[in-house]
Amino acid sequence: MNAEEKNKNSAEVVAEEKRAATEARLIPIYIMGKRYEVPEGLTIMKATEYAGYKFIRGCGCRGGTCGACGTFYRKPGDYKLQVALACQKAVEPDMYIAQIPFFPVNRAQYEFVELTSAPEEVFKLYPELFRCVACNACTKACPQGIEVMDAISALKQGNIAEVAQLTFDCTQCGLCTSRCFGELAQYHMFQLARRIYGARIAPGADHLLKMLGAIDEGKYDDLLQGLKGMREQELRKVYQEREMEPAAAGEDWEPRDTTGL
Amino acid sequence: MSLAYYPGCTLKTKAKNLEDPAIGSMEVLGFKLEEIPRWNCCGAVYSLADDDLIHQVAPVRNLIRVKEQGKNELVTLCAFCFNTLKRANLLMKDNAEKRDTLNSFMDEEIDYSGEVKVVHLLEVLRDEIGWETLSRKVKLPLRELKIAPYYGCTLLRPREVAIDSVENPIILHEFLKALGATPVDFPDATRCCGSYQIIGNPSDISEYAWDILSTASSCGAEALVLTCPLCDFNLGQGQKKLMKERSGFKGMPFFYFTQLLALALGLDPEICRFELNYGEPELFLREKSLIP
Numbered sequence: 223m224n225a226e227e228k229n230k231n232s233a234e235v236v237a238e239e240k241r242a243a244t245e246a247r248l249i250p251i252y253i254m255g256k257r258y259e260v261p262e263g264l265t266i267m268k269a270t271e272y273a274g275y276k277f278i279r280g281c282g283c284r285g286g287t288c289g290a291c292g293t294f295y296r297k298p299g300d301y302k303l304q305v306a307l308a309c310q311k312a313v314e315p316d317m318y319i320a321q322i323p324f325f326p327v328n329r330a331q332y333e334f335v336e337l338t339s340a341p342e343e344v345f346k347l348y349p350e351l352f353r354c355v356a357c358n359a360c361t362k363a364c365p366q367g368i369e370v371m372d373a374i375s376a377l378k379q380g381n382i383a384e385v386a387q388l389t390f391d392c393t394q395c396g397l398c399t400s401r402c403f404g405e406l407a408q409y410h411m412f413q414l415a416r417r418i419y420g421a422r423i424a425p426g427a428d429h430l431l432k433m434l435g436a437i438d439e440g441k442y443d444d445l446l447q448g449l450k451g452m453r454e455q456e457l458r459k460v461y462q463e464r465e466m467e468p469a470a471a472g473e474d475w476e477p478r479d480t481t482g483l
Numbered sequence: 484m485s486l487a488y489y490p491g492c493t494l495k496t497k498a499k500n501l502e503d504p505a506i507g508s509m510e511v512l513g514f515k516l517e518e519i520p521r522w523n524c525c526g527a528v529y530s531l532a533d534d535d536l537i538h539q540v541a542p543v544r545n546l547i548r549v550k551e552q553g554k555n556e557l558v559t560l561c562a563f564c565f566n567t568l569k570r571a572n573l574l575m576k577d578n579a580e581k582r583d584t585l586n587s588f589m590d591e592e593i594d595y596s597g598e599v600k601v602v603h604l605l606e607v608l609r610d611e612i613g614w615e616t617l618s619r620k621v622k623l624p625l626r627e628l629k630i631a632p633y634y635g636c637t638l639l640r641p642r643e644v645a646i647d648s649v650e651n652p653i654i655l656h657e658f659l660k661a662l663g664a665t666p667v668d669f670p671d672a673t674r675c676c677g678s679y680q681i682i683g684n685p686s687d688i689s690e691y692a693w694d695i696l697s698t699a700s701s702c703g704a705e706a707l708v709l710t711c712p713l714c715d716f717n718l719g720q721g722q723k724k725l726m727k728e729r730s731g732f733k734g735m736p737f738f739y740f741t742q743l744l745a746l747a748l749g750l751d752p753e754i755c756r757f758e759l760n761y762g763e764p765e766l767f768l769r770e771k772s773l774i775p
Contacts, residue, residue, distance in 0.1 A: 341496060356523045356541035358591065375523035379495040403537070 239268075249315040266293055266308040266319060280323025286310040289393030292365060293321045305365045305397055325396040329410045339422035341380030348411050351377060353404030360398035360408055366391045370398045370408055377411060385412060386419035445482060486607065487554040488516035489545060491564040492524055498561070498712040500756035504745035505560055505604060507754045512612055512620060516558060519548045525564040526571065528679060536584060542571035543585055547592045549599045556600045558607055560741070562711035566637035569601040569644040603638060605654050605710070605740065606646050614661040622749030624663025627771040630738070631667045631704035632656050633695065635714045636675050649673075655708060658740060662747040669702040671695045676714040677721070689728065692721025700735060706767060707737045715739070719761030736762035746773060 246261035253273055260269040267281060282288035291308035295317045308321050330347035337343050345351060351374065360370035368389055376384040389412040398408045436442070449457065465477045476483070486509075494502040509516050522545050530538035545568060549557045559565040575582050576597025586594045602610075608617060632655030639645045639652055647654040652673065656666040677691035695718060699707060709715050715737055722734045742755040742764075752774045757765045768774045 352524075354524065354541075355526075355537050356544050357537060358540075358544070358589070362591065369521070371523065372521050375492075375521070378492045378524055379490075380492075381495065 249313065251313050251316070252318045254320060260313055262313070264313055266306065266311050266313055267291055269313045270308065280321055284309045287393060289395035290323065291321060292395030292397040293319060294397070295319045305363050307365050307393070307395065322397060322400055325400045327396060327399050327407045327410060329407060334417060337418060339382065339418055341382060344377060344411065344414060347414065348407060350404065350406050351411060354378070354406060355403060357403045359401040359403060363397040363401040365395060365397060366393060368392055373412060374406065374408060377415060382415050382419050383423050385415035389416065484513060485515045485517045486558045487519050487549050487552060487556060488558045489519060489522055489525070489564060489568065491561040493712045494561055498715070500759040501560060501712060501739040501741055504750065504755045505741035507750050508741060508744045508748050511748045511750065519545065519552060519557070521548055525567045527563065527567065529567045529570045536581060539571050539574060539581070539585060540589065542568050543575060543595060544589065544592065546572055546575070546599050547595045550595060551593060555598060556602060558602055558604055560604050562603070562635060562637040563713055565601065565603045566644060572597050572599060572601050573643060603646050605658060608658060609654055614657050618661040621662055621747045623747055623773065625743060625747050625773065626663050628664040629667050629703055629705045630659055630664050630708050631669050631699035631702065632659060632672055633707050633709055633714065634673045635711050636678065638710060639673055655740065659708065662743055664743065667699070667702050667704040669699045669704060671698045676717040678713060681717055688717055688721040689724040692718050693725055696722060696735060704735065706735050708740050708743060709737055710740055715761065722761060734762055736760065736764040736767045738764060
């Protein structure tokens, strides 16, 4: 697709959204303190774009995974600060919205290969860990619902496996860090913990190592050469006629032709 | 019987030799020390500042976890955690204004007003099991051991949290007797080890250690029994320094009370994690024929 076609397509998409928008009910929201009327049902991110803002930063996957669009909001009459990923949360009437695209934070420098699984390694890289006073503001600020403070506690206790489990869903949006009383770099600490867990603590996959060994030893070379030498038609036929594993196959199921196993 | 138990961060890293033998011993005595879920740091030091409420949040949150479990007693093992948690609990019981502020700040938690009783494991041994019963369960009496009970500060001060007489405590003495050992009385038993003052004045570490260890030694003690990881660290580091700096200073092994308990109850010495101790305890115990 050339650039012109691309532009045309995205223009069509915008037009379609506008059409849908004119049919939807408009609700008031406040972006950085200014009032806008936006169609009900849009995400915070879409509504912000609808209001005329253009994202250059603070917008990534639009699928709730990359963590670029961490957002705070409040509703009138409620002292509670609320959080969301702008690409995931639908606008609600009278939301006061401030997106936090980036928050300055200290990330320790380390040579990963030199790190062991001893928790003291993390303590040395992030000594501010021990400034935590258990206020729990981090947990309240997590759009992923992670028990952030519990993970910080687990880290203090040297339980790296627990940290890895608790923070598996972290998108590193940084909202916890922005609220931290002790100025901790929670999400960088968690990333380090998950790296250590993956490389040094989680049990290795023996079967995978065996398989890689077999590949290295050339067990599948002939099979692969055979496929590479086929004409397209022949390859198609082989592919289409391949034996599929039945949906209800048991643990001990094997294909008729076992040369590839 | 299951007891709600608070370990504390140090017991999970540096002081496994305090925790592991405690859990093993209590099981032999018919009690399961059950870690409270989602515990956090105890606060490390009880804050004395009047307007420093934020430092009470950490200990109180732990007490809330106990209440959530429907339990009314919390067993602690580290003397410092005991002190911080028990004092925070008193604050929640006695100071209505601060209690309300803390409860309203922790709006994600249930309200708390000091319902949980904070105890130290030594109190469980004394009050719920009893020295008589304990001594009957001893399989390997520690007859050859002359040990100075070192209380430090946090089990005894301030008075309102003390587990025993502030001036003349006997709980560790009684404990040692129940295990068959000989407690050696010495005048520095309740003296401060230097605590966190050492951070600001690192050179003081050997001064504190000198006073405590030389007095214990001159009173005839061959080893010291401890309850607190901070005492262990300060005295251990101080002793190392003294052995280098003062010729003729011999030093002595230190034991956590839980290690002696496990040994006397006949548990596998492996559980005591002696490799984490200062002062070659295994050599000493071998000389006394208490471990192979």
